[in-house]
Amino acid sequence: MSEKKTAVYVCRGCGIGNRLDTDQLAKIAESEGKCSLVRQHDFLCNADGVSTIRNDIDGEGVTHVVIAACSRRAKTDAFGFDDVALGRANLREGIIWVRPDTEEARETTQEMADDFLRMACAEIQYIKQPDTNQNAGTNKNILVVGGGVSGMTAAIEASKAGYGILLVEKTGQLGGWAAKLHKRVPDREPFADPVDAGVSDLVKSVEYEKNINVFLNSSITRTSGAPGQFSVDISAESGETVTENVGSIIQASGFSGYDANQLPELGYGKSPDVIDQAELEQLAIQAADGPIKRPSDGKEVESVVFVQCAGQRSDEPGHLPYCSGHCCNTSIKQAMYFKDANPNVDTVVIFDDLRTPGNGEDFYRSAQRKGVIFTKGKPQQVSPVDGQLEVKFHDMILNDEAAATADLVVLATGQIPNSGVDIEPAAMQEVEDGGGESAAQAETETREVQIPVESILNLTYRQGVDLPHLRHGFSDSHFICFPYETQRSGIYTCGPVRRPMDIAQTMEDATGAALKSIQAVENAVLGRAAHPRSGDLSFPSFRREGCTQCKRCTVECPFGAIDEDEQRYPLFNESRCRRCGTCMGACPVRVISFDNYSVDTVGQQIKSVNMPDEFDEKPRILILACENDAYPALDMAAQQGLEYSAFVRIVPVRCLGSVNTIWVTDALNSGYDGVMLMGCKKGDDYQCHFVKGSELAHYRMSKIDDTLQQLQLEPERVEIYEVEITDIQRVPALINEYAAKIDEIGMNPFKGF
Amino acid sequence: MTDMVATNETILVVGGGISGLTAALEAAECGKNVVLVEKNPSVGGRVAQLYKYFPKLCRPSCGQEINLRRLKANKRIRLLTMAEVRNVSGTAGDYDVSITIRPRYVNDNCTACGACAQAVTTEIDDPFNYNMKKIKAAYLPYNMAYPQRYVIDPSIVGSEEASKAKAACAYDAIDLEMQEQTIAIKAGAVIWATGWRPYDAAKIQPYGYDRYPNVITSVEFERMMDPFGPTGGKILRPFDGNEAKNIAFIQCAGSRDRNHLTHCSRICCMASLKQSTYIGEQYSGDADARATIYYIDIRAIDRFEDFYRKVQADEKVHFIKSKVANITENRESGDVVLHGVDTEGYHRYDNTHDLCVLAIGMEPSVRADQIAANVSADVSGFMQMDAANGAIYGAGCATNALDVNRAVQSATAAALRAIQVVNRVSSAEA
């Protein structure tokens, strides 16, 4: 890149010109901001203003641009110059819209603007247009782990888009659970009868797609690398292992059936005629649309009872707390097996809530039409009684104790995800310890107390061998708007390993996951970040010589992007990185930085503000605001014309996780009277888009108290808040309350030192 | 956001709700060119009108902010607002699409400074708030509206008011001469994401939505919770503006019913469970505040069950297994009286409530058998996958009654199906 040239553009539109002394701002830019080119414009975002900037870039060789106008969230089309380093000083939403247009307010408002401009100039000096990552991978093939419906679908769909697929299945054949089904629940009009499971068709298309390379009787024994450059060991039962390179990974490891032996009260194990839904499918396949015979003596079944929610939706030890979603429709389908073969077979479904969402309702009606009886009841006991089975249950409608006798009882048991090893306990442990030596040991401890589970991916990642689990062992996204959000970049799960699912949902899900895996490789080869900072070309770099190997970064990275090399130095896998800056915030010696976001880009802004001395009675409050939620809330407060204190100086941060405590201590040292950190909700239902950012910030700030005590500063000088994007009224209120509090406790004694 | 030219390798996405937005972004972030068509003045769709999401009770605008940032940053997406697809003709990989664009009367000079709104006095119904509120006839549809650009309502164009607005604009952003225009574009594949609409509650006559002010729909209740909504974030009874504390929720309002929608709308159970927590949120510690949920089956499938159990544990929330027979009104107090039988033991009830919220059913906002292209529809009017659809793929609630999470999955899947087609086109042309 040619030598650096910074230009500042001060807009006078939207009332900025009337409310602020823009000449003074221009002067500040020239003198203090050391900007060679400074222009004012009455309407910067119009065609003329934009072309002025464009010409300076093309003609004057401007490389760094500061736009002093509206919020960075506004007018992004006009100001979208992505070939230069860009900074925005928020004079509109950040200042004039939140300040009263009065004489007495004029001075403080102008000071606010002066500082915002200083901050923008300071920041731009330390921003570099990111270089393209030298270590970006180039492999666009996709590994699919699991040969069931979800795996095959993902493989086929990705292959149809022209990508090479490695499909690894641990058994000897493709098909998974669905291959063991007689038929499946219908997914289209008229939603009336069971339909062909369609597995053979899937298998055919897998064979047909020449881009798909299938490995049977194989599993993944090692996975390392990053999007665009994963390296995986695929080991066959035979013992031989091949190493393959892929660009991204889809984990379609499916589910295991719940072990009905844990339900003796429902007669399982006491009579061969008490079976689960999977076993009924086998009987149905044997019957081949003819009469289904019961296991005990091969007698044709004349009456069958389906017990819903068997070992599910229950707190009892060994039961599943959740609902497996598909079982109601599955029992309806299976009842139809009987009715379609012989309408005289008594089929009773005992349910609590019948859950057939969407067009499942049509399927439910169809079953009723066929004479399937649905009884709302709570099953209590199933026991063999002279050659038959007696199902004792509480009839919730007639409100009495009832019993049904049947030749066969089918238990609707649940799905348990094959999500591999639960790495969370270890990880949590480390966060509490703040990383360090105890980490490894904590990990092993928790491993020991765990029931041994086979790892699915055997990741060589420092943070564990499998994907983090969300709840009840499912490896799902935590986000409602972003179902494919993953904490291991380039690795996506799909199908029942994410959430209990039926076949139709699974196929939809697998197709979605296939897209994300394609997106991952396409971005990886360009060195671009994946969601939520999609398109970001920056990546973390660190000064090895300064590093103390404390491992905080490797422990705290929410995405397991950082490993350790043989000398236990952090090993950054740029393509796994999501650019949240959590590592940067974690580093006690501040050796980690991004080209466009670093300890300096923020630190220098903080230092750049003009600090009035103690007797001016003009406190300065630093606000570090999460750019995803708190900062937009501030913008929208401005839109609503809500006012807040002129003493705040606001710096948007990528995530509170990126906040390095040095910023806070420096701020206090340089005379700020208080620091407000505004981040997202933490805890179980956290809303931080980088998982732990807000939580880590709270943890770090709790540690900062000691420092404050050493400096003999009140703990109130640093406050951290959980702010939602909708806190449009609350945020200004928080600010004003805090300003008042600072007023109470008085000025920071360190001013002027 | 650009004005790139559409070709056979372009993907057309119809609908700028969360499904369409997702489909467009996911495809564009795979390097595909996308034209995104939205009939309203801004993107966001129904989720933008929600207060919280179940089961996390997080804020829809939080995810929207991220999607908007992705949209603003992406040069491969061309967004057309106030635009509707009139016709789609052709075959997979080669579609001709005609799109009409209604005049916004505001060009992209607009800085969203709001001067026009201050100048105008005429007020119109606010569709964003289901017409429970009035807004100026020069307006920004909502706080996070994108494009962040005002709209002049056609009703004032040609009037004194319009010229007042024009005069107030310092940036020559108001163009009252704008006309409706029809444009023709090419597309290789189409993603149909026109979403859902609430079933017409007035048709559910026994519940008297058209007769009793204190019978409202779940979508209207959602708007009440917004601090910038029609009631300033309070739960107020339309009858007298008093706070409603004893609130009834009626499930399957229009769903699972041969007189209305035969399908189950899937989301309504979770929506009411979610909304029952609003009551705790507004009246925490208030013994009089209670929610009563009248249901047939609570359909909180998979991990949603966790949320159901959480709500069941809340002593403010009561469940009655009953389809309410009918509602009457106390003329003096405006209270609504729900009549029916608790089917668990057959106890008759005539329960008085401050407010009744109908968990209203979901129907496709455009029936697939009525869209401007030839696609297969199921009996409820949702688009169903079919070879005959060519490269027109449904996404989100245009294909089924879905919650947000499933809608986004569906949209992501649709994006890949579209990509498969345009990739075939490009490899053929390469």
Next chain:
Amino acid sequence: MAKKEYSFYPGCSSERKASASNYMVSVEAMCEKLDIKLNEIPDWNCCGASIGYAEGGELPRHVMNARNIALSEQNNPGQDIVATCAACWLGAKETADRLDACEQLLADTKEVLQQAGLDIHLKNETPIRHMVEVLIEDIGYEGIKEPMVKPLEGIKFAGYVGCQTNRPFGVDGESFENPMYLDKMVETVGGEAITNYEKKVTCCGGALAFSEPEKSQKQIKEIIEAAYDQGADMIVTPCPVCQMNVEVYQDQINKHYGTKFHIPVTYYSQLLTVAYGGSAKEAGLNGNIIRAKRLEDIAAK
């Protein structure tokens, strides 16, 4: 307006000296003014009424109605069957629907009718309609207004539609819970309608008036109470069963509940007849046990 002709099924209660004879009188006068010609189905029989099920069962009940339909098809071919009594209309329409829906039932019915040398075609060859449908759909509100010479000014009517005129068939485009046509009719002829009359479609318990009097009279009490509460001068209804029940038991209800009910219960046809300038006698007002004084006054003007 060209003369409209219909095949008319009057029903038992409308016979001379039967409980709804005055209804019949007013219907005749009304049709006269509206230029409607009613051709009575020769030798029609009772519809069996809803209560008929208990002893009559399914097929015999349908046969009763099928016979009427057959007679109409035979003697008044091509004419819609029109009934003035809710029960008659419902019974006939129900039979037509069921026989059209169920081949077995149709075959059996045909077999039975043969005994009387009758046959039945159905398939909606002769639609079975209520007189109010004829007024609303064939004449239209405009047409209803046309002959009006004496608007029923100042009289407040509680329009009591009742059950069977309203359910399960009802009138096209009207709601089961809140039908508006009766109110519209009242307003059309200048009366004041209590459009949100609470008990509009509440059952009067007519079917059980004899067997479970105290239960049905409780229903009636509420119906009348609501009418008073909402300031009605009189009740108007399209149904002879409703009319009779709501009118004739008021004394007994007063005795039982200590109320002072004395509210006239009229037929829409009486309203129209009076509005059209008909005399009290033509309007059958002399047939009301509780005299509709204010209507009579207008008629006398």
Next chain:
Amino acid sequence: MSDVNTAMVQKYRNDFLKEVEENVEEGHWVKMCMQCGVCSGSCPFGPHWDHPPQEIFMMIRAGKRDEVLTTESMWMCTSCYNCIVRCPRELPITHIMHGLANYAHRLGIAPKMNPTRRFAGIFWNNIAKTGRVNELALSLKLYFMDGFMSGIKKGLAMMSVGIGMIKTKRLNPFALISHKGVKNPKELHVLLKKAREIEDRRKGIAS
């Protein structure tokens, strides 16, 4: 009659639902109930039912034959059709109730003294006799169904009503002699007899 009942018990053993589907008017709809309870909540006489319609459907499914056929509940139906128009599954509930009542009556196990059952009988015979209702005969018959004295009592109680009707020419005091029905009642009797035969044959009720 009750031997017909035992015959039915024999025939259907414990499958009461099947019996209802085959022998009761619209009985095949019973299985379609989705247990929402809207019918029960909609019935104007609901409070007087021992078992509201939905419960009856559930009892049928649960095989509670005697409870269902001997209950007075169905006899409370006023044929107001509220249940039918509100039922989300379009069950013809009114007709099913009628059918059940009729079936119980035909089997001879319906509650003997239920007034509606008795009135219904009187009413049907009244219309079947001449083809049209004879309102006077009907009311008199009704009052005297419990014997002469109580008849006089009820008659007196209803006197005012009767007088009012006569005064307004809405009740014919001489109808006992002067009432006319259809031209050829005999023919009608033939039809009804034939209809009854066929129905009994279909339902396997020998009479």
